Amino acid sequence: MKIVIADDHHVVRKGLRFFFATQDDIEVVGEAATGVEALRVIEETKPDRVL
Structure with missing residues (x-):
């Protein structure tokens, strides 16, 4: 599944990217x-999804 992460906090985007890299x-x-x-x-x- 392809996703895009949208959040105004860089740390949140970085954390989500790190988590999804393990999937x-x-x-x-x-x-x-x-x-x-x-x-x-x-x-x-x-x-496929946007967070």
Whole structure:
């Protein structure tokens, strides 16, 4: 499953990315710090889920 992480706190995004790196069936395909950035990343990467 491809996911994008969207949160305004860098530490939260970093922690989630670290956690998902341990999962074999999940790939983080992008991150965003703002809503506008999230929409751009979602359009570019076409993830299965957005957190």
